[in-house]
Amino acid sequence: MSENTENQQDGRIIQINIEEQMKTAYIDYSMSVIVGRALPDVRDGLKPVHRRVLFGMNELGNNSNKPYKKSARIVGEVMGKFHPHGDASIYDTIVRMAQPWSLRYMLVDGQGNFGSVDGDMPAAMRYTEIRLQRMAEAMLEDIDKETVDFTLNFDDTLEEPTVLPTRIPNLLINGASGIAVGMATNIMPHNLTEVVDGAIAYIDNRDITIEELIKHVKAPDFPTGGIIYGYEGVKQGFETGRGRVVVRGKINVETSKAGRERLVIYELPYQINKAALHQKIAQLADDKIIEGISEARDESDRDGMRLVIDLKREAIANVVINQLYKYSELQTSYGINNVALVKGRPRVLNLKEMLSEFVEFRHEVVVRRTRFDLRKAEEKAHILQGYLIALDHLDEVIALIRASRTPEEAKDGLMSRFELSEIQSKAILELRLQRLTGMERDKIKEEYDEVMKLIAYLKEVLSDEGLRFKIIKEELEDVKKRFGDERKTEIQYLASEMRMEDIIAEEDVVITISHLGYIKRTSAYDYRQQKRGGRGALGGKTREEDYIEHLFVASTHHTMLFFTEKGRCYWLKVYEIPEGEKSGKGRAIQNLINLPTDDKIRAIIDIKDLGDKDFISSHYIVLCTANGTIKKTLLEEFSRPRQNGVNAITVNEGDQLLEAKLTNGNSEIMMAIKSGRAIRFPENTVRDTGRGAIGVRGIEVDNDKDEVVGMICVNKEDETRTVLVVSEKGFGKRTEIEEYRITNRGGKGVKTINITEKTGNLIAILDVTEKDDLMITCKSGITIRMAVADIREAGRATQGVRLIRLDDTDEIAAVARLDEQEEEKLDNEGMEGDGSEQPLDNSSENPGTATAEASEDGTPAE
Template sequence: MDQTNQDLTPQDNSNDSNKIIQVNIEEQMKTAYIDYSMSVIVGRALPDVRDGLKPVHRRVLYAMHELGINYNKPYKKSARIVGEVLGKYHPHGDSSVYDAMVRMAQPWSMRYMLVDGQGNYGSQDGDGPAAMRYTEARLQRLGESMMEDLDKETVDFTLNFDDSLQEPTVMPTRIPQLLVNGSSGIAVGMATNMMPHNLSEVIDGCVAYIDNKEITIDELMKFVKAPDFPTGGIIFGIEGIKAGMHTGRGRVVLRGRVNVETMKSGKEQIVITEVPYQVSRDALAEKIGYLVNNKIIEGITHVANESNKDGTRIVVELRRDVVAQVIINQLYKYSELQTSYGINNVALVNGRPRTLNLKDMISEFIGFRHEVVVRRTQYELREAEKRAHILEGYLIALDHLDEVIALIRNSVNPDEAKTGLIEKFGMTEIQAKAVLELRLQRLTGMERDKIREEHAEIMKQIAHFREILANEGLRYQIIKDELLDVQKKFGDDRKSEIQYLANEMRIEDLIEEEDVVITVSHLGYIKRTSAAEYRSQRRGGRGAMGGRTRDEDYIEHLFIASTHHTLLFFTEKGRCYWLKVYEIPEADRNAKGRAIQNLIQLPTDDKIRTIIDIPNLEDKEYVQKHCIVLCTKQGIIKKTSLEDFSRPRQNGINAITVQEGDQLLDVSLTDGNSFIMMAVKSGRAICFEEGKVRTTGRGAIGVFGIELDENNDEVIGMLCVSKDDVTKQILVVSERGLGKRTPFIEPLDENATAEDKEKAVKITDAEGIEKLYALSYRITNRGGKGVKTINITEKTGALVGLLAVEEKDDLMITCRSGLTIRMRVADIREAGRATQGVKLINIEDGDEIAAIARIEEQEVEGEEDKEAAGIVDVNPAPEDAPEE
């Protein structure tokens, strides 16, 4: 035992290699672990803030660049590329390199792909890619842009793992890659999870930062609104994203995109057309099946994943008695159809990990681009000065051409000739060598002129490069121009829609306020379109298509509203729902739109009848001063304070109690001081004061407004004309396209009776003179038969529309076929109450007018653009029919 202990005791020995150094194992472990963790952080898991790449991605792109596999060159085998990366730059497992390359080529993984893959690169259903010996790849054009100017000393290079080659430490990218494609990785003691964004929005944010370095994050969010995922989806709520933009840590809730379709059998089915980011479509379908089998969700009869390479389509068939929106909400709750992602913006800044907010990431990228522009310009200046120096030597030789030729001919060897040129003509060694290497063909007259022109051009470039290096504003302008060029080449529209929550205040600050056309079809498809897409045209034209609908569908509601307004939707069963205008999906004029059941919880056996546009539901004074007047097809009318509709509920509220066999027809917003007009199919209209209808609660039935004829007569419209604005005109339209406008007031006849004068309206004209006017539609009590408003014949068809208009307004007319025409109200002739009117639109056989809408005066681009409006023919309108 003693001998053993003695052998283990450290001995003093003059040979240093035999010494054992005692260390504290705890300190040694700490040091080793820190070294290891920093190696993982810097060399593997975290992206660089400048180019947004991890080392493996950077090496894959650089190897492809060195191999010359550009976007316009033939593909090369993936195994060839992986071998190049492994052998030269990345001595790790081949699967890590191949997986990184594959991900850069998958459209569902990368918002903007950097690699162009050919072959089986996996699928969104979770299938893996084929082996690298089967697939091929080359760079995408965007990937090439990451390495533009790499050969101009714009970035530092470092030795590879065996010091035999050099590789770039960062790419001189013009693409804000970190924000655009995001990144995720797990290091030691930290992780990163950065969301992808839209390239156009990010570049807009970068340009805004260049224009104003003191810009706030909230101001930047007007440009970079939210993440934008490659698989689309709907971002549900903005507060978590705001936190991520401000602090670098937040949360994104993403929902799949769903539509509700009605099958031929009458049953409904939910169709999922987009799934959340990184969610397998097969796994989602299986999870829904599991929820159904375990009775967690009831009402689903079948689930099928019908997705293919062209897109996502997961069909969920429903029982006849269930409400689709309820099932959709359950799918959001229990399945991956709604998924949340943690935002953790950790990236390497000067080699150290740092949590970054939106402004940090943009400022770091712009700072890097500034450095790249400076280094590139310095390189180009050096190269230009080198060339200018040689050209100056050429010019000296050309100015003394005979002497130079004689000197060279008389020299024993090149060294003697070079020395002679230096001593006799004051050339530098570089110039003398270049002159000696000059080919004789360059001495022709034309070539001599080319040398002088090249020298003059080079001197201009040198002056420009020096100006760039001396002028910081010019450098930032170059950065901005290059970014805008990238945006033009690669920018696209958002894929992920942003849906704001009801409790998120001042969302309107992020939404540009503009007037849009809202259209709702008969089968319940809704969309908003820029008002400028509709072109004005003369009456009698064929019109332009206002929405591509199914054969049995047609546009039923069409009106103008601001994106900041709130819409109240009233259904034929008397329910009311709320929706902000900016929450309505935007689409072009020919698009079908989105099923309204996807936006509000509308039962399958109910449909939208009327939509009211409210500027601001939070304005208490406005809300208390206004009322909602409701009218049914059977002539019932009711008035309720707008305040009763000022507290939105997700499930809607009852607006009126509708009796059996009746339907809510129309709703108007009034100021409590209006005339109410109601018109019926048979061509009659009644006018009475709003005060004749007392204010009641939401649950009341209402009172009779007009008496109907026995022959299937019904109310077709109601309007409320404020007593402060009786200068409006009454526009009526029949289903065969005839219409007219009648002044609501007319100058009082000199022979008017005292009773007529008592009922007259007093209006002060422009000269300050007060005059009496009579109402064209005499005021009566509610509940009467009314008076004739249009002469109904077989030629006119039944009355279908009633509007209060002004001459400066425009009129939208929509047919059941989807044909839409826009015309000036001033082009429609005035006529008496009992006339047929004039032809407004040419109706084809079997077609009828479905809806009319008033558009207030506004500037519309391309007015009278007949080609854009799709006018086929323009016929002269017929004369007024004689009065009966």
């Protein structure tokens, strides 16, 4: 497509492709907006209009130690010399740089009405007066020492700087926002002290990670204060240059003399209009969206912001506060988009890149400044050297000058007679007579020596990069000392972002999981130790058809691995398990992990630290199923938690996962079945396989009548452990492991307890020591704790002794072991039982009882 355009002067018609013309014109326009208007330079953090205002004020001598000048005069100076745009845009820039609620660190010192946080307009430029802030002067320092490049202004009559030689990391401390063509920028302000510390940390270690830099530059710091709510978006912004920060206003709850509560908002999120927020809150109250507010009024004065909200008598302060955060701009989110010009091109920058660009620019400034100072010092030394030569031949010089008819002749005579340069000769001719006195001659000599020392130092700076960076650090420290302050914006971490281990006390807790899948944690000190045969105490209120199935002790800082009967593995931190009373029901485990409704927890493993590489690469998870299958997998396979769990073992139809144990690869495995048989074989006969494997046969099981009830893994070197077996009707005994001969994996095994109608089927097999305690849980909810030492040892073929007397309708549901260390922690609390029967906490709600009976011999049953 093309368009014909007629040239009016000579009648020629020039054919132009309109698509190409529009593309070229639009690209030219967009690049002009990007480079010349909307985006800040990464080095000084300024857009052209800000830079021109500050430079124009500096050229006018409008410094912090001089009287204020009318804003209109500065606007005219900047517009006429450097910025050929409307006066409104220039004055708006000046106003923003003078507002303490707009810039974290103001660059312009204003006198007069510069607007308010309520959105009031500033006075006209003819009324207000301004001068540079001391911080702005630090940004302009050394500009006359050829530290930055200059370019011609719009009409090529003057020069203006392309960047300011700033000592202040302005891009980070004041931020920037702007909309260009096809891109935008939104850089948050930060705290000067933190940014300087971050820059120094980068200088000390160029390979520093963003994670380490965040320890110095913690988060954005807004001029209006407030609270940063949640850290993940901030961290993402630091790492990638793009993120999101949520800011809340600060609220105090006060009580009036009449006893009524009121909320006082004393800090707002950044760039929020107070008057508009006041109106919004009143509207929310009128519309009954927030019902607890009776009145909202603005009591702000020169002492600070005070937006007061009176509450109704029945209102709950925290509820109203949360509603204000939800429905009003008292909570506002800002998108982080760190786009700045790097060597004239727009780039998205992370925290480290912004700091590195600033530090490299400061290095360039120091080098250029040093070269300039060296040149000036050498020029001065050259002249002083000429003075010294003249002073050494003073009479001869005076005679030569007196004999010369013109200054030019005198200059030539000095040059030829004393081998001086033209510059030296001119300087001698311009020398004042008073400098020929003896004292002045000494001063010239001292001055020459000082200049030579300076030249040596400047040359050393140019030759030593380490010295240059030391200078940069010293200047940054000086900036921090002069302008640094405390953070204004607080940081409030979300619970999901905090390292909970740092704020949760490490203690042992009892974890209980019921048959229907309710889980809770209870302080282990709530469980009193009782003698064997005691009546027991209520361990968990459950529904009539429910009972406690798993009970064990773990530390709050550990990670629990949950294995389900379908062979899945899930992860949960112990502190994430809801705390409840010992007699409480707990919480459905499906609310904590993504457990399908047709699956249930069968085994739990307590891991201290899944991040310990040595530990997870040297330990194994051994799994067994009800049909006698056994499988071993490296713990490392389970070291990366996933929200939806992972497959731990492939379970065949009709089978289910029964038990999971943690081993070191050097154990002996024992499996027992409910008909009373057990097998013992070395762990190394089971080779380790991946998570998805099926496993191998561990013990022969008659699938129609029998099933595996448990598995234990005993370290070969541990001679203190014995095998404890417990039957459904409350009988149990301990037997030496050596009584079970080692056989081949997959065999039938040997008798482990004499099963009778009186004992019921085998329900549990555990490995214990005499220092351990047992937790026995019944299907009725009764829990009893007893010392293993009270259970006598007996042979493999005996029926054992009665551990707990049960009602005819009750059975044992689970048996758990408390190890020696846990025993000491619990017993030190002074909870040892006195051997007497303990009453049930709620016997009416749990009709099941457990009563004592005299010990029986460990003789074989009839």
